[in-house]
Each structure stands twice: as structure tokens, then as C-alpha cells.
Amino acid sequence: MASAKINIPQDTFLVGIGSSPGIAIGESFLLHRDRLTVVRRSISAEEVTAEIAIFKRALKLSQAQLREVKDGVSDRRLVDHLYIIDTHLLILEDEMLINDTVELIENELINAETALHNTVQKFKKVFAGIEDEYLRDRLSDIESVGDRILCNLTGETRQSLADVDQQVVVIAHDLSPADTLQIDRSKIIGFVTDVGGRTSHTSILARSLGVPAVVGLETVTALVPGGIPVIMDGTNGTLILNPSELTFREYLRKKQDYEYQEKELLSYRKLPAVTRDGYHVSLQSNIELPMEISLALSQGTEGVGLMRSEFLFMGRPVPPDEEEQFNAYLEVVNRMAPHPVTIRTLDVGGDKFVPEINLSDEMNPSMGLRGIRFSLNERQMFNSQLRAILRASASGPIRVMFPMITGVAELRQCLECLEKAKMELRQEGIAFDEQIPAGIMIETPSAALIADLLAGEADFFSIGTNDLIQYCLAVDRANEHIAYLYEPLHPAVLRALSLTCKAAQKHDIPVSMCGEMAGDPLYTLILLGLGISELSMNPAGIPRVKRILRQVDRAAGAEILDELLQLPTAQEVALRLENRMATLFPDLFGDPTL
């Protein structure tokens, strides 16, 4: 351990996925989860009864430990996750696990550890063959229980997060539900893991607890020993090992700023998002999973501006039927009421992966069969989704939105499909909102160029900046060689935005924005200048954007927008905007070290 410590140079930066915001400064705590070694030992026939008793005792002990974990959880935010422990308890009582192990001890005359190990291996093989990703992952539950029994058999003690007695940043390959449920907020100040993404179990738990987390660092457990000083920034996914005094001071200040801002921003939650000249901009949330609604509501959201329906279709062999979709949409509508919910029809292809829908290999998937093209190609599936959305609209304000529209003909086809679904429901006597607004995403250059034509037939626009920028500039942002060309402030992007908004204003339809630009406070002023009336973003971004809005007016937005539209390069635009924002909000955009 000591040698590893010496080998890490000062200020080593590692970058992963920031999945829960905030900064933590402290000592690393490496959670060891090495494979346990099982020593095979033959036993005599006389020893069998005793060996089985040893096995049963280990089961009892494991049960007691898990019950303790379960009883120890008092945090209301974690109660929803307790069922995982129940599952583990049932595995401990499972007759297949117990009988198979006992039989192995009896028939092969081997020690309990080996017998248990072999039984778990057998289950592992069966589970590895399961096609469904989610169900296959349950193997980790069985492994986790198996490891616990093994530890109790061998008397080996495993590190538990409950044993941590000082403030630490936990470094782990992955955290099991039992691990995460045991954390003490006053001790564990951050999570760093090799695996995981924004929607993994650890990330969701970290966000609901307000603990900063960086996931997907791949090999961090191999690189970082326990007990060294680290700094982590869960906002941008950075982990710094052995920070220099300079870095330490810099992050200490960032941490204080962040905490101060969070506190201050809290006071904005309940205030209306109104500019100085009395213009209201509706600040809404982008939502993927229904469980994100509570977070959105706690941030003062005024609706769901983008409900991605893809989650319903993920990781399963059969697409969800109308009933299942209806129930999912209904839950969101009921929980958000009286606020509006905008549901985007299935948007697969490009970077999204839906294994059950066989997209044949495409050379250029982001320009291939995706978004609305896919839905128009799968009419039956599209029809059930539209019917489900319509039915949910009887219970609260819903808007339906079509992704990746490139022309008026496409929009008309969508509207025909919607009309057909409405007709069916009318005939069946099923209630829905006859006036349900049907709008489109503006995310292709063609849609922006003919926004005036589209505005005549769509009820609203929602600008998806991520794709619009990508298509406008012909830049794949996931390609590291050209990522520098992904410039939100490129004059071509600004003009596309301006064209879209002007066309919408002329036809008197509302424009919202639901891409990353909507949630970045740097752009709030120009979006106001464009006349965008709804901004939909990651819920955590709402208080910050609201703070900007409340201190500016539309004239200031129009003024900076006019200036920026005259500038020839993205760099010049960015510099001008950053300077303006730094003048207006020195605490948010001014960098005192400059």
C-alpha cells in the first residue's frame, strides 16, 4: 500500500462520469472486494453432519447480518430500496441453494465452502444464459449472498461501509445495494466506482442522498490505494489523486462556493421564474424514469418538458403494450398534476440502444432509420404508443411530441396517425383530450430552415440542441478527434435557433428548448432574447437558471443576441457572451484567479 502511494504523482487527474454533483475532499477508502479463495477439503462420512451444521450456522449468521442492515435503515429516502435486502434474505432461505449444497456435502464428501461455491457456480451458468439484461443482472444478488455466506464460513471479515469511522471518499469496483444502504452520511463524503452510469443503482442512490459520485472510471480500484488524499468533483466527473497544495486550495474554494450557492439556490426553489420585466419562462424537467419525478418536484419544476419514452422499451424482448405504456404515462401525469407533461414518442437509433428492435446494421446510424422514421415504419407500435398517450391525456395536461422531423410531409403523416388513434378511441368510447397539442422537435437543419412551413401545421416547437448542433456542424460529439468542433455558439447554430424562433413567433406557437443548452446558465440570457418560453432541463439545473432569469430582462437578452449574431466565429461569440455574463453575474461566471 505504501509503495503504491509513492508511485502516484501529485495532481493525477482521472475523468469519469459525474453522476451526482458536489465536491468532496478527503482520504480514499478502498473497499476490497477480491474474489474469496475457496479451499477444497475432503471430509469423512462421520464429519458430514457436523459440516452441514456449520453450513446452516453460516446461513443463520448471514440472515442476522442482513436483518441488521435492514433494521439499520431509517433514512426515508432509502426505504424504497429495502426490497433488495428482502430478496437477499429469500435467497438465504432458498431450498435450491440449501438442498443442492447439502447434497454436495453428503454425496461428494467435501467441505461446506466448496459445496456452496460449486452450487453458486452452477446457478451462475444458468443465469449467464438468460437473455434479458435486467434479469441476468440478478446473478449479482446471488453472488453477493454467496460471498456473504462464504465469509461467514471461513470467518474472513469483509470490509463493510458500516465500519468506516472517519470521513472518507469510497473507492469501489461497484457498490452492492447492501453496501449503499449502509452508508452513514456523516462519514462517507463521496463515491467513486469502476463501473456504472448515470442511471445505475449507485448513482440514483447518491443523488437522492446528495452525496457526490463519479462512476465509470473503469480501473480506478487498480490505480488508487486506500488512505491517500483525493479530491472528487461529481459535477464534471473528476477525481484528483495526491492533490498539490495549490489544487487543494482551489478545490476548497470551489467546494465552499458550491455549498454556498446550493444554499442560496435553495431559496430560489419556491420563487417564480419571472424576469425583471415580468416575463415568465416555464422551467421544466427532462425525465427518463418515473422515479426522477420527486427530484424534479423538489427543484421547483413547472412540468415535464421532455419525457423520454425510451426507458419503457429498454432491455426487453417485447415492446410494451398499450396498457403498460398507458400506466407509465398516467403515473407521470398524476404525479406532475397540475403541471403539463410533454411526451416524446419513441426516439431510438443513433446513440440509443434497443436490442429487441432489430435495427439492421447501418453505416451511419445517426442519419439512418431512427426517431420518427422508425415509428412511421412500425405503424402498429406507433399506434399503441399514441393511443396510450391519448388515454393518459384524459387525466391531465399532456402534449405529444414527434422527434427528428425533417419535413412537412413527415409531420402530416404523424398527424394522420394521431388522428387515426383518436378516431379509434372515439369509436370505443374511451376518453382523451380532444385538444391535445401535437408538436415537433426541431433538431435537424432542414426543420430549422423550413420552420416557417412547419409552424403552420405544428402546435409547438421544442428545440433539441444536442442533435441540432451535431447535424448543423456535421460533428459527432462522441468522436474525440473532432469533439472540439462541437460548438453550441457557432454562428450557424445561432442562426438556426433564430430562424426557428422567428417562424414560431410569426405563427404564434410556443417554442421550448430541451437540449443541454437549456440547462446551462451561460445561455439563459440569449435564450430569453430568442423568445423561448419554456426551458426543459436536468432538474438539478433549474434553481441556477431561475436565478439568472430573475435578474435580467428581455431587452438585455435581445441586445446580446443581436450582437452575437453579427460575430463571425464561435470563439468570438463565446468570448463576448462569457464577458457579458461575467459582468452581470461575477459570482457565477467571473473567475477571480484570472
Added chain:
Amino acid sequence: MMIIKKLKIKNRLGLHARAAAQLVKAANQFSSEIHVEKDGENVNAKSIMGILMLAAVCGSEITVQIEGPDADVAMIAIEEMVDDGFGED
């Protein structure tokens, strides 16, 4: 008494951890023998490993076979649970 019934899994995640745990807990409340079959695989409904191994995703059909003194009540309880999508959504 022996009752056999085909049921369709309706909840989005299928017989995943939470749903499987609910089913197993319910099955254990009855003295009848309860078996579940899917695609030729037959498991004991009182075993969580068995239920998980069925890999019954949303939309799949399972056959529930109950034999014993309280088979009728057990079937009602299990059917209700499955049809209700295990109280999800």
C-alpha cells in the same frame, strides 16, 4: 385438489427481484405444492432462485400448478398478484 392456470406477466420488469420476492413470499404462506412452468422449465414457486431462473420477462406466459388443501385460495392470491403487475406503476 390440483389447479392449473396460465397467467401472463404484465409488469414492465418481469419477474425481477422485487416481483419474484413477492411471489415467493406469497407462495410460502400456503401449504400446497406450487410449481411454475415456463418454456418447459418447471420450478418450485417457493424458491426465489427457481423463480429468478425462469427469466419471465414482461409479456411472457407462465403456467401455475398448485396441488394441496389450499390450492384454490393460493391460486386466487397468485393470480391477483400477477394480474395486478405486482403493484407496480
